[in-house]
Amino acid sequence: MALHPVILSGGSGTRLWPVSRELHPKPFIRLADGETLLQKAFVRAASLDDVADVLTVTNRELFFKTSDDFEALPQARSLTKNYILEPFGRNTAPAVAIAAQYIAASYGDDAVMLVLPADHIVNDQRGFAEAVREAHALALDGRIVVFGVKPHSPETGYGYIEADHNVVKRFVEKPTIDKANEYLASGRFLWNAGMFCFKAGVVLAELAKHSADLASTANDCYSAAKTLSGSDFNQLLLDAETFEQVPDISVDYALAEKSTVLAVVPCDIGWSDVGSWSAISDLSQPDAEGNRVVGDVLIHGSSNCFVQVEEQRVAGLVGVRDLIVIDTPDALLVADRSRSQDVKHIVAQLKLRNHDAYRLHREVHRPWGTYTVLEEGSRFKIKRIVVKPGASLSLQMHHHRSEHWIVVSGTAKVVNGDNELLIYTNESTFIPAGHRHRLENPGVIKLVLIEVQSGEYLGEDDIVRFNDRYGRVEGGTPTS
Template identity: 55%
Template sequence: MSEVVSVVLSGGSGSRLWPLSRKSHPKPYIPLPDGETLIQKTLSRVLKARPKDTVLTVTNREYYFLTRDSFNAYGKTHPDDAAPFRYLLEPSGRNTAPAMACAALWAQQTCGADTVLLFMPADHIVPEIDAFAEATRKAVEMAQKGELVTFGVQPTAPETGFGYIQIGTALPPGFRVSRFVEKPDEATAQAYVDSGEYLWNSGIFCMRADALLQAMQTHAPEVLAAAQAAWDEAREFGDAWELGGSFAQAPDISIDYAIMEKATDVAVIPSEFSWNDLGAWGAYAQLLEPDADGNRLLAPESLVEDTHNCIVHSPHRLTALLGVEDLLVADTPDALLIADKSRDQEVRVLVDALKARRHQSYDINPTMHRPWGTYTVLEEGDRFKMKRIVVKPGEKLSLQMHHHRSEHWIVVSGTALVHVGGTEKLVMTNESTFIPAGTAHRLSNPGVIDLVLIEVQSGAYLGEDDIVRFDDVYGRVEQGSPAA
């Protein structure tokens, strides 16, 4: 039996879930109503259904520490679940085909060319673990014979935002794929559902590394060439491999367009599990129980009167609705979305408009994650900015300097070890320290609880790029190292 590697594909920004999902903190990492993130749920599903598999996560290098922290947080609450975790880091996003090609090259070199790769996106919800495990067992069986296997889900509605797979001749334990269809209109989708011949394309795949690479060579040689060059340039450090800059030369193309719609040895496993790709706010709302008026609320202090069939996501402040229906309200500390609920698939149009305006809310989340912890911008104005900084136990920021700003740190809880201009001192709770502009400094947490402090910046320029790093335990000094 070939080795099986479960590959988590953690890519897209989830623009239809704006303003909750941003480029800097994308959909796989946003908290769900139960407190877990999508990538943690994906990890849980893999570890329960396939506990012996190595888990390889393919993600952007900017999300390496965020992914690792998500897995570590999951491990603390599920100490009995364990697996070897490996990471393949992309310098830029280039869709699923280049990502999967690089995963196959990784597997070929580290595990063997006949390694079976089970690919799954990090942003799906599949609650039936036993059914998922059975579907993966069948898929692995077919993949070991050289088939390129995809998973189909029984459609429950004429969804226009999903791709469809037409079932062909029987190929036990699955079927030959007759054809793929991308996002039909509602009438066509209804006809597909009524026919019983079509399944939703789940975006979950299973195939041997050598079979995938051969299909790439036949149908998408330009993808394989860029992936091979990026793998040849890869830099290994610890549990991760950082792909080289040639990855950016790969076509931005999905595995469906690159291979699956062209190859003849493609099979589908009709799967018995329910499936939610959480593509837009309507899908997110399905995780919330409706009230008597059909409202789905994630808003601890919400007040709704004469309001029907609305979606409200407002965990940070009181939100009141009166005399409205079919609204989508999504509130975050720095942005508010109000839309017709039926147009949730169009939210990405707003994101594109914000991007065109170079407005930071399309990209930047008020709380930014770093390998050492987080910071949240509380307020900013002319020549000042206030942040709440949380440093995890035992972690430290880089030794750094700013040209244009000074900083004042006030410790709220925990203990800070502060290096300023060659001297070190402990700063305790309710104490403060000052760092002049142009002075090398470093902040560390020597304690066993989170260090929480308020930082007040003052100066003529307060951009995050006003930073010179002299030393960094996370490798951010070196050119091309993982971003944080």
Template identity: 50%
Template sequence: MLLPVIMAGGTGSRLWPMSRELHPKQFLRLHSLHSMLQETVKRLDGVDVSEPVVICNEEHRFMVAEQLRQINKLSKNIILEPVGRNTAPAIALAALNTVAQGHDPIMLVLAADHIINDVEIFHEAILAAMPYAADRSLVTFGIVPTGPETGYGYIQRGAPCAAGSSAAAVRRFVEKPDLAVAQGYVESGEYYWNSGMFMFRAQRYLEELEKFRPDILDACKRSLNNNESDKNFISVDKASFASCPDESIDYAVMENTRDAVVIPLDAGWSDVGSWSALWEVSKKDVSGNAVTGDTFLHDAHNCYINTDEKLIAAVGVDNLVIVNTKDAVLVVDKSRVQDVKKIVEFLKKNDRSEYRRHREIYRPWGRCDIVVAEKRFNVNRIMVNPGEAISLQMHHHRTEHWVVLSGTARVTTGEQTFLLTENQSTFIPIGVIHRLENPGNILLEVIEIQSGSYLGEDDIIRIEDHYGRC
């Protein structure tokens, strides 16, 4: 049985404004009704696999847990990285964790932010790779190139592993080439795009990592020796993991091992590295437009348009990307989408919140939409999931007024606890301990009005919390 190991780190800044630092592209619904992380897990339906292990940043832990819960795949299977250290250490954490439990599974390492349109061919490639992984090879999946792409690394195919087999030894890995070199790679027929997907036994990976990068392995071992766990998460020691070198699996292991095998994959793959890449893999109308949301188009061609709430009307435009979220609008020529990163750099340099978070923020108990944000008052739409609760807390500088829109709220203020239903409200004075809970079976929606001299997050004094945030 395979152990899927899904790497869900990264910020995805090239897909701003939908992708933000606290809500990157792997958690967005960009290509289907599910997020890219959920699609990565569901893509394995029909293959004999165990529950997946997901590796993510600590800041994303509750979002990952909620998305796995929605597809019934949450089972103490989330490893938290306190800082990002690239793919070699991340995979080492997963391998060490499963070996410590007395197992040595074949690990299928996947990224959470890829699109694969032909799932059947993907499954065939997985099955083709398994005998080689079981026989101590380290397998990578090479994407059959559709053109001279300069944004990917390449893998050169060596001798076939067996007569008539599509699997081959890896001759070499090469860096992202310029256009002329990439053209030569494609014309030779010997090169694949480097997909960043792998398969090998857990213990075999650790053996090769110890041979080539023992410093990475030692740091990961120390990190797990001092780890903490709860019902959903496996946390690692921050100081130990922060001392680990930042290295990709390609540099640390795959370029050095003599046992690398490449399996070709031609299944409509994309790493969705830009808005133009997403347009290429999206369904289009007769005019070549890929459209999501409420739109009106007249004489528009070859555009990618995605709107969160508002109507987008476009007339007489060609080759544009138009993306609307609750707090930002992007308009860029499809040939210039690589420059979106300049917007993110500007926002970050000027300390603007739009690079880091959306107006709607996910919390472990649900989510909060900041409808109005002024200097002395905020209006928030709070949505608390069934059975969940915000922390027991108080504020030194602000009052709060809660109005129930739908569902039932259990409210604690000071020594009192009482229920509120639709259209009922309560007032929380400065300095009073309070909590909002959802005891019901449907979503609780509340309008919260905050008012005071200071409304910052650091005025939340948590006294008790179900999610370990005190």
């Protein structure tokens, strides 16, 4: 019987700031091999037997970023890509409940789902496939299957499962170091990997039995959702008002710790939830002094450090030890290696200050491409804008700022007030405040231009959209 992987791609990854941001969360972190965690999850799912489609649950704001990640993968070309688009985060139980309704409606109650977090690492694909086959068989027998990873160290950042072969005896919250050592020595405990396998109908029945409010409100949300289909994709766009009524709860609390049809598959698959910079550093090979680096890094007299820098940046370490140094174009993190879990407190402070650095990078992704803030000051801002071939910004207007566009490479098709014109390399156009305008790339190469904004207010919220192909006008629907 076919297997239907469901990738849960949410969260903000606050412990992996400054690379992870609210609009660039943990699944989009690109590792040293060039792949993002989300891409790795998709490949992991697509490489299993009897998979014809993959369902991804993510935030609506991240749909195009997700789609771009998948389009770059050869494994994605032959599969149908389905999406459930949330208006905001609501934990894992609502995502699982609505995904189960979608799968049951599309393929029947007996369809088997494999739920996978988008931001984990699994290094042993063969071992993973074997564990999935065992879980699949148990799921066909009506069980809700959790994956328990055999521990190799006394981790305090993971939840644990006490198990006897396939029998779950109890779940245990993140333990103290003493308890973690005790669990490791006993041989009875497994790390809770947050992966599940079950029939869609079984999980819906169990949710109705053990979390009736969740099941009822999730059903209302599913019924109110809008649908959109294309040649190789389907979207379910959730309604914000009904989705807000669904309880914010994890699938562990809502179901796993209550169900009487639970089973566990113990496995040893090279798993990590890469939940901190210390865990990320373990993915790189150390030098003779225990240092691990990603990027152009020079080290002298230092040991046991992890340093990651962006392209076109150089970092140097002299006479230090046990540090984590993460450098991005607009933010720098320096942390004691033993306290990498505490990075989330910096993000909390940024939120209190309403600082943009918790939400987005200097380079911001949009459905049509990217923009990068090069410089800004009182009454001016300079951006580099890159528009993908065939893509278009919305027809829009600004109340408080004018814009001057200079084409660096490619050709721009521009609506400026009542005029429509083509602008070539080294040419420009000026758009006064209050003018309707649109920027489009009609060519086959990327369009790159410099935008100079001037005015009394330069916030990104000074925008009135009249028409948009990406569903960002009220009542609109996103397209691929």
